[in-house]
Amino acid sequence: MERLIKNGEKVEMEVDIAVKFESDRKIYNVIAELPGTDPKLKDQLVIIGGHLDCFHMSPGAGDNGAGFIAMLEAMRILKTIGVQPRRTIRVVFWGGEEVGLHGSTGYVEQFVQDPKTLEKKKEYDKISVYFNSDYGPGKFRGIFTQDNLMAHSIFIDWMQPFLDTGFTTVSNRSVGSTDHVPFDNAGIPAFQFIQDPMEWGRHSHRTQDFSDRLVLDDIRHNAVIVAWFAYNAAMRDERMPRK
Known part of the structure; x- marks a missing residue:
């Protein structure tokens, strides 16, 4: 079709679209x-x-x-080596992110803070920090602080064992579009890792997002960093600082 158009040919196209509306479904x-x-x-x-x-x-x-996978592997690492964290380490796999951050938003509204009344829920004072991974399959290169300047020096200290792997950057930028945002909006320290872009921008949300494009060594690297950050946060005397 593209060639025909470039050659000046008239092109006609007929499209048959079948649309089906589903009733609201639960997500988990x-x-x-x-x-x-x-x-x-x-x-x-x-x-x-x-x-x-x-x-x-x-x-x-x-x-x-x-x-x-990185988050699941991080938990497996911590479990396998017999970590005894001072705080509880929880992993949550969110449903409904792609259609509006529904899983994480619902969690925050039910357990952290009502976004309309700002009423604090039972986990508001219990959550020290949330770490998120959702910027593609690329290797971790750093972490965004969401303008939480007091977290900057903490992350600099934690990343020292990984400097030779290229995990070197702490950026004070605030980034969005994924599940750390509802926590950040509620005042909970919540952070997204910086990752190599690779080909993610061209393949995300497309039919080409296949597993053959994943680099498993990079995902293993990411899992180790997540495990290390979670462990350090769980062992601190204080909660992570809030903005």
Whole structure:
């Protein structure tokens, strides 16, 4: 068709579109935990996560299979090495991200803060931090602080063991479009990692988002960093600082 148009040919196209409207359906979040062990801190939460749904026409390998896998592997690492965190480490895989951050928004509204009345819910004072992965399959290169300047020096310290892997950047930028946003809006420290763009921009939300484009060593690298950040947050004397 493109060649015909370039050659000056007249092109006619007929499209038959069949549209089906579904009634509202429930979506689900999947939650797992490593329980805290410190009598004074075990009820506090360090949360890691990423969304488990994908765009309707996409296989979803990079968006967000890669983020999902990294978070799941981070929890496996912590469990396997026998970590005894002071705070509870919780992983949440969000449903409904691609259609409006519904899983994370619903969680925040039910357990953290009512966005209309600003009423604090039962986990508002319990959550220390939330770490999110949803910017494609690329290797972690740093982390965004969401303008939480007090977190900057903490992250600089935590990333020291990984400098030789290219994980070197702490940016004070605020970024959006994924599941850390509802937490950040509620005043909870919530952060998204900086990742190599790779070909994600061309394949995300498209039929080409296949698993053969994933670099498993990069995902393993990301999982180790998530595990390290979650561990450090869980072992701090204080909660992560809020803006």
